[in-house]
Amino acid sequence: MFGNFQPASVEYLRFLPEILLSAFGIIIMMLEAVSKGKRTYLGVIALIGIAAAFAANAWAYFNGGPAFQNMILIDGYGAFFRGLVLVVGFLCILAAFSYLEREHAQTGEYYALILFSLVGQCILSTSTDLIMVFIGLEISSIATYILAGFLRDDTRNNESALKYFLLGSFATAFLLYGIAWIYGLTGSTNLEEIRRGLTQGTQPLVLIGLAAALLFVGFAFKVSVAPFQVWTPDVYQGAAAPVTAFLSAGPKAAAFAIFFRVFLTSFRPFSDRWLPLVWGCALATMIIGNFAALLQTNIKRLLGYSSIAHAGYVMIAFTAASQIGTAAAMFYLASYALMNIGAFAIISHIAGRNERHVKLEDLAGLGRREPVISALLAVFVFSLIGVPLTGGFFGKFYVFQAALNSHLVWLTVLGLINSAIAAYYYLKILLAVYMQEPATIAQESLPAPAPSLLVAIWASAIGTLFLGIFPSAVLSFASLSAAPFR
Amino acid sequence: MDTVLFIIFAVVAIVCAFNLVLQKHPISSALSLIGVMGSLAVLYLLLGAEFIAMAQMIVYGGAVMVLFVFVIMLLNAGSEKASSKSWFAQLAGLPLLCAFVAVLGFFVRAAMPVLRGVRFGTWVGGTAERIGQVLFTQYLLPFEVISILILIAILGAVVLARKEID
Numbered sequence: 313m314f315g316n317f318q319p320a321s322v323e324y325l326r327f328l329p330e331i332l333l334s335a336f337g338i339i340i341m342m343l344e345a346v347s348k349g350k351r352t353y354l355g356v357i358a359l360i361g362i363a364a365a366f367a368a369n370a371w372a373y374f375n376g377g378p379a380f381q382n383m384i385l386i387d388g389y390g391a392f393f394r395g396l397v398l399v400v401g402f403l404c405i406l407a408a409f410s411y412l413e414r415e416h417a418q419t420g421e422y423y424a425l426i427l428f429s430l431v432g433q434c435i436l437s438t439s440t441d442l443i444m445v446f447i448g449l450e451i452s453s454i455a456t457y458i459l460a461g462f463l464r465d466d467t468r469n470n471e472s473a474l475k476y477f478l479l480g481s482f483a484t485a486f487l488l489y490g491i492a493w494i495y496g497l498t499g500s501t502n503l504e505e506i507r508r509g510l511t512q513g514t515q516p517l518v519l520i521g522l523a524a525a526l527l528f529v530g531f532a533f534k535v536s537v538a539p540f541q542v543w544t545p546d547v548y549q550g551a552a553a554p555v556t557a558f559l560s561a562g563p564k565a566a567a568f569a570i571f572f573r574v575f576l577t578s579f580r581p582f583s584d585r586w587l588p589l590v591w592g593c594a595l596a597t598m599i600i601g602n603f604a605a606l607l608q609t610n611i612k613r614l615l616g617y618s619s620i621a622h623a624g625y626v627m628i629a630f631t632a633a634s635q636i637g638t639a640a641a642m643f644y645l646a647s648y649a650l651m652n653i654g655a656f657a658i659i660s661h662i663a664g665r666n667e668r669h670v671k672l673e674d675l676a677g678l679g680r681r682e683p684v685i686s687a688l689l690a691v692f693v694f695s696l697i698g699v700p701l702t703g704g705f706f707g708k709f710y711v712f713q714a715a716l717n718s719h720l721v722w723l724t725v726l727g728l729i730n731s732a733i734a735a736y737y738y739l740k741i742l743l744a745v746y747m748q749e750p751a752t753i754a755q756e757s758l759p760a761p762a763p764s765l766l767v768a769i770w771a772s773a774i775g776t777l778f779l780g781i782f783p784s785a786v787l788s789f790a791s792l793s794a795a796p797f798r
Numbered sequence: 799m800d801t802v803l804f805i806i807f808a809v810v811a812i813v814c815a816f817n818l819v820l821q822k823h824p825i826s827s828a829l830s831l832i833g834v835m836g837s838l839a840v841l842y843l844l845l846g847a848e849f850i851a852m853a854q855m856i857v858y859g860g861a862v863m864v865l866f867v868f869v870i871m872l873l874n875a876g877s878e879k880a881s882s883k884s885w886f887a888q889l890a891g892l893p894l895l896c897a898f899v900a901v902l903g904f905f906v907r908a909a910m911p912v913l914r915g916v917r918f919g920t921w922v923g924g925t926a927e928r929i930g931q932v933l934f935t936q937y938l939l940p941f942e943v944i945s946i947l948i949l950i951a952i953l954g955a956v957v958l959a960r961k962e963i964d
Contacts, residue, residue, distance in 0.1 A: 317935035327939070334946055341953065380939035421957045428950050435943065443940045451947050458954040473958075516909030 323379035326372045326386045329365040329394060330431050336361025337427035344420030351418045358405050358423035362430070366398045369434075378440070382502055385440040388793025392642055393437035393569040400562040400649050401430045403768050407657040408554035410762030414665055415552070417463055425462075426558065429455035433566035440577075442491045442501040445570055449487065449534065452563050453480050459558065460551040466666075472550025479533070479543045487530025493523035494578075506578040517582075524579050524586060531574070534567035537627055538596040541620045545604070548616030553660030553667065556612060560619045560656070561649035568626055568645055572638055575630075576797040583633055590631045591723060598624030598730040605737045609672050611659055614737060615652070618696060621734055622648050628727050629711045632718040638794035640710035643787050647703030647779045651695040654772030658689045661761050661769075672740065676748035682758065686745050688773050695776045697738045698731055703779030710787065800918035804844055811837035822877045824870045828863065835859040847924035 324331070339361075340354050347354070373391035378384070405426055412418045432451030439445050457480060461473025495501055497519060498509030510520055533540040548556045579586060601621030608614035622644075629641035662678065662685075663670050679686040695702035698709075708731060715724045761769075779786060814833030821827045835858045842851040883891075933941050 317938075319938070330943075338949075381936045383937075383939040421953060424953060425950070425957070428946060428953070431946055441940075443937065444943070447940055447943050447947060451943070451950060454947065454950050454954065458950070458957055461958060464958060464960070518905050518909045522905075 317381070319380055322375060322377075325368075325375065326377065326379040327384065328368040328372060329398070330434050332365045332368055333361060333427045333431045333434065336364075337424045337431070340420045340424045340427070344424070347420070351420055352409060352413075354420040355405055355409055355423050358427055359402060361427060362398050362402045362405070365430075365434075366395060366402075369394045369398065382504075383441045383444050384435070384438040386438055387796065388789065389569070389573070389638075389642075389796065390438035392790060392793055393565060393645075394434045396565050396646055396649060397430055397433040397437065397562045400558065400565070400653065401426055403650075403653045403657075403772060404554055404558040404562070406764050406768035406771075407557060407653065407660060409764040411552065411554050411660050411765075413762075415463055422459070422462060425455045425459050429459065429558075430562070433562055436566040437569045439570065440503050440573070442494065442503070442506075442574075445574070446484075446488060446491060449567070449570075450484065452566060453484065453534070456555075456559055456563055459555045460547060462555060463552055466552075468550040468667075469552065470550075472547045475543055475550075476547045483530050483533030483540065486526050486533075490523050490526030490528075490530060493519065493526060497523060503574060503577045507580065510578065511581045520579075520582065521585070524575075524582070527574060528586070528589070531567060531571040532593065535564055535571060535623050535626075536597075536620050537593050537623050538600045538620070539593075541597065541600065541623075544620055545608075545613050545616035548619065549610060549613040553612065553656050553663060556616075557653045557656030557660075560615070560652050564619070564623070565645045565649055568623075568641065572630065572641065572797060576633065576638065587631060587633060590627060591720070594624050594627030594631050594723065595726055596624075597621070597627055598727060602730050602733045602737075605734070608737070611670050611672060611675070611741070612656075614672070614741075615655060615659075618734065618738070619652065621730065622696075624730070625708060625711050625727060628715050628720070628723055631720055631723060632714040634714060634718055635794050635798050636710070636717060636791060637714040638797040639787060639791035640707075640714040642790040642794060643710055643779075643783065644707035646786060647695065647707040647776065650772045650775040650779065651692045651702070651704055654769055654776065655689065655692040655696070657765060657769050657772065658685055658692070661685065661765055662758065664758065672744050673748070675741065675744040677750040678744075679746040685761065685769075688769055689745065690742055691773050691776060693738050693741050695780070697735045701777065701780045703776045703783070705780055706783040706787075707779075710783075800844055804841065804918070807837040807840045807844075811841070824875045824878070825867065828866045828870060831866070832859060832863050835863065842924075844918055845924070846919065846921040849924055849926045849929045852926075 336357060340357055343354060343357070344351065369391055372386045373388065376386040376388075376391070379386065384390070405423060408422065412422060429452050432448045432453070432455065435444055435448030436452060439448055457473055457477040460476050461469045463469045491501065494506055497515045498506050500506055500509055509515075529540065533543075536544040548560065551559060575586070576583075598621050601617050601619075601624055605614050605617035605621065608617060626641050626644055626648075629637045629644065631637075632640070659670065660667075662675070678689075691702065695704035698704045698707070712724050712727060715727070811834050814830045814837065818827045818830040818834065821830060835854060839851045839854040839859065842854060
């Protein structure tokens with residue numbers, strides 16, 4: 313009777329990226345225990361592990377299909393997000409080398425935690441079962457709670473980690489309660505079977521709505537969509553800059569991946585009922601994010617609010633609920649991840665020891681002191697605004713195009729107004745860099761950025777420009793793999 | 799007989815849960831929580847979920863509670879100091895809670911007009927053997943992946959509890 317439960321070897325290979333990441337994480341932990349002196353080589357091992365996982369992911373894509381009793385499904389969509397979070401992890405480790413050195417926190421646990429967090433995000437990207445969704449979300453979240461408080465002697469880190477942990481656990485409880493209701497209603501945790509069970513029409517609509525609402529709250533918290541966004545600025549401001557880069561790109565992309573998959577698979581038959589809610593959330597998220605960002609003077613906090621606003625644009629693509637909407641969201645998340653990591657990597661360099669210089673006025677005169685870094689920062693800021701020739705432009709373009717295709721004229725207009733407002737606070741950054749004179753002469757000169765950090769920044773910049781000049785390469789893959797979510 | 803046991807332990811669970819919230823000293827709250835866990839285990843057993851009942855006793859009633867009490871004693875936590883609640887919470891807290899429960903009850907009643915009573919002893923799928931079979935066949939992957947989750951928890955404890963960053 314156990315014969316057909318024996319996993320085939322191809323199923324293990326489809327799950328190979330996660331296995332590799334876990335194995336490398338464990339190796340790093342063991343080496344950490346026995347190594348003395350410099351720990352930089354542990355980071356190099358982590359980079360090798362991520363590269364191996366990326367290769368395994370590519371292999372899994374060409375041999376796609378379900379694995380382990382339909383717990384996970386490797387399709388183009390899953391492989392895309394798995395690849396995206398792996399790239400994010402790679403860049404964040406590269407950007408963290410010199411930062412950890414500077415803060416005297418060069419330990420293997422940092423790299424191990426990033427790898428384990430990536431395991432959770434990879435599972436999230438590919439899972440088709442609510443049990444796997446929950447476990448993946450927990451792995452990803454718990455690892456990031458710890459990362460947010462990694463610099464233990466820094467009170468800002470402690471505050472960030474505590475807030476993130478308490479609010480995050482609360483949101484996870486909502487998600488778990490929703491999963492329990494769904495299981496009670498349909499007797500299944502598999503997304504396709506839930507859809508089949510719900511469309512039979514025997515379950516009361518009120519209870520389906522309750523379950524969907526609980527799941528919505530859980531996911532909306534993880535992607536910081538209004539009204540569940542309050543934690544974002546505090547956590548982003550308090551955490552160490554490379555960690556913030558990771559938080560704003562990796563977990564968010566993976567959570568959006570599963571958000572789309574659950575709602576556009578299981579609850580698709582009821583989309584008329586929940587899409588107005590998503591419409592409202594998208595608008596509220598953009599408005600809150602953009603208007604609050606106008607008032608900020610701390611750059612990390614400003615980018616925290618800006619990340620809320622960007623989640624709002626992705627929600628517009630969600631509201632479109634079409635194949636091109638999903639594809640637009642995939643493209644948007646990819647370009648957002650690259651430009652945000654780049655911006656945070658530059659901030660981690662400018663901030664200086666102990667992150668003392670994170671105010672807007674600390675950027676004054678940077679254009680003269682560090683012309684190359686300033687030019688790269690300008691690329692990322694232009695991309696965040698959505699200026700042509702950058703990835704951010706095509707991200708917004710496709711999102712609004714998808715919204716218009718689904719006849720969401722008002723949401724498109726309001727979204728465009730919002731992105732015009734957003735240009736104001738982004739330009740404030742560039743104004744400080746190029747136009748303002750430093751207020752005090754005592755500005756210490758920054759040490760030259762480490763080569764690893766420069767590689768991370770340059771790679772993000774090239775990626776951002778690549779997406780802005782040749783968007784069709786990524787977009788055609790995205791729209792091909794978004795086919796199941798119509 | 800089953801119904802009598804159910805009523806007894808359901809009442810014990812609810813009373814203990816109220817006591818947990820109302821007690822001022824953390825140790826008293828923790829002891830009430832043991833009462834809640836124990837009565838829940840009996841309720842699971844009545845429904846035929848033997849394995850869950852045992853796990854509830856060993857894991858929650860035993861291990862988790864020992865950890866709770868241990869931490870409370872270690873921190874030498876004193877009685878709870880009543881913080882001043884906002885006027886809104888004091889005035890509207892209880893009525894709003896009652897209203898919420900009433901609305902929830904109404905919706906559940908309205909959504910499921912034919913509520914059938916639970917018949918004790920009709921379900922036999924809760925033995926350790928059955929759960930083990932499902933766990934190692936259909937739910938093999940989640941079962942294995944949870945080990946990573948536990949590993950991260952240990953790693954996190956080490957990271958956050960170490961003396962200082964060198």
